[in-house]
Amino acid sequence: AQSVSQHNHHVILSEAASLELGCNYSYGGTVNLFWYVQYPGQHLQLLLKYFSGDPLVKGIKGFEAEFIKSKFSFNLRKPSVQWSDTAEYFCAVNRLDSSNTGKLIFGQGTTLQVKP
Amino acid sequence: KAGVTQTPRYLIKTRGQQVTLSCSPISGHRSVSWYQQTPGQGLQFLFEYFSETQRNKGNFPGRFSGRQFSNSRSEMNVSTLELGDSALYLCASSPTSSGDPLGYEQYFGPGTRLTVT
Numbered sequence: 298a299q300s301v302s303q304h305n306h307h308v309i310l311s312e313a314a315s316l317e318l319g320c321n322y323s324y325g326g327t328v329n330l331f332w333y334v335q336y337p338g339q340h341l342q343l344l345l346k347y348f349s350g351d352p353l354v355k356g357i358k359g360f361e362a363e364f365i366k367s368k369f370s371f372n373l374r375k376p377s378v379q380w381s382d383t384a385e386y387f388c389a390v391n392r393l394d395s396s397n398t399g400k401l402i403f404g405q406g407t408t409l410q411v412k413p
Numbered sequence: 414k415a416g417v418t419q420t421p422r423y424l425i426k427t428r429g430q431q432v433t434l435s436c437s438p439i440s441g442h443r444s445v446s447w448y449q450q451t452p453g454q455g456l457q458f459l460f461e462y463f464s465e466t467q468r469n470k471g472n473f474p475g476r477f478s479g480r481q482f483s484n485s486r487s488e489m490n491v492s493t494l495e496l497g498d499s500a501l502y503l504c505a506s507s508p509t510s511s512g513d514p515l516g517y518e519q520y521f522g523p524g525t526r527l528t529v530t
Contacts, residue, residue, distance in 0.1 A: 331518060341503065341521040387456065398468045399446040399461025399507065401519060406455060 301390050303404035310378050311412050318373040318407050320388030329391040330371040331401070332362055336384045344386070347371065358382070380413045414440055417506050417522035425528045431492040434525045438485050438506030444468075445487040446519060447479060450501040459502075462487055463509070491527075499529045 304319035322328065332344040345356025352364040362373045371388060388404040391397065418437045426432050438445050447459040458471040462481035479489040485506075491498055505519035 329518075333521075340523040341505075343518050343520065346518050389456075396469070399444050399463065399509070399519075400458045400469050400471070401446070401448075401456075401505075402458070403448075403456035 301388055301402050301404040303386075303388050303407050305407045306405065307408045307410070309410045309412065312380055313377050314411075316373070316375040316378045316382070316409070318386055318388075318409075320371045320373065320404055322369050322371070322388075322390045322402075324390065324392050325369075327393040329393060330362075330364060331389040331391070332356065332360070332371075332373050333387045333389060334384045335387065335406075341387070344373070378409070378411050380411045382409060383411045384409060417504055417520055419502075419504050419522040419525050421525060422523065423526045423528075425530065426494050427530055428494055428496060430494050431490060432494060432527060433488055433490045434502055434504075434527075436487045436489075436504030436506075436522060438487070438504075439508075439520055442506035442508050442520075443485050444507040444509045444517075445481055445485065446505045446507070447487070447489050448503040448505065449473075450503055450524070451499075456503070459489065494529045496529050499527060501526050 300323045302321045330347040333341045334344050335341050344360050345354050347354045347364045355361045360375050364371050386407045389401040391401050420435045444463045446461040448456050450456045460479050461469040465481045476492045481487045501524040503524045505521045507517045507519045509517040
């Protein structure tokens, strides 16, 4: 079965530390890849997306992600986290075939806690 | 543009009852997807509607149904509620068009928190 795995369930960092959240998916066809963030009390927001082209994509708030096709990975990075980055982060995959329209497959999420 | 809106935001129902949740997509978006979010199962896809037609459906029982209106607004209905249906139900809209090979990102609403007692 298709799946999306996020390696870290709970990450605790101090401000200014670097962040890398892992994401792997199990589907071998063409995919769109996303990272969403859910701040406390807020709805899911799109951080960044990969559709095609440059495998290094930049998103909002200084986040970036790298698509490595050979590893089926789409890891999220930020060089220096802030307390305001405390949130839950979700990796999501959309398989590009007619039977999967409108369907995002989500990882289980990673809770990031940034200590001031 | 206004974002995706969902009503009601909170709902408490009793086992055996039915419930209808509403979603208004971003203006111009014709695709609406629904998800269930629980602590144990995470975010799971329920179904997607485009131009009033269900194009895709997840692995949920037939008690879960939906529809989409000509103005792209969507509703989902859960009949014969069970305790396990307690969850946050999220609606997302997308500007995708029919047969678009590239796909588009989805924009999420705040969700409806359903509690079944």
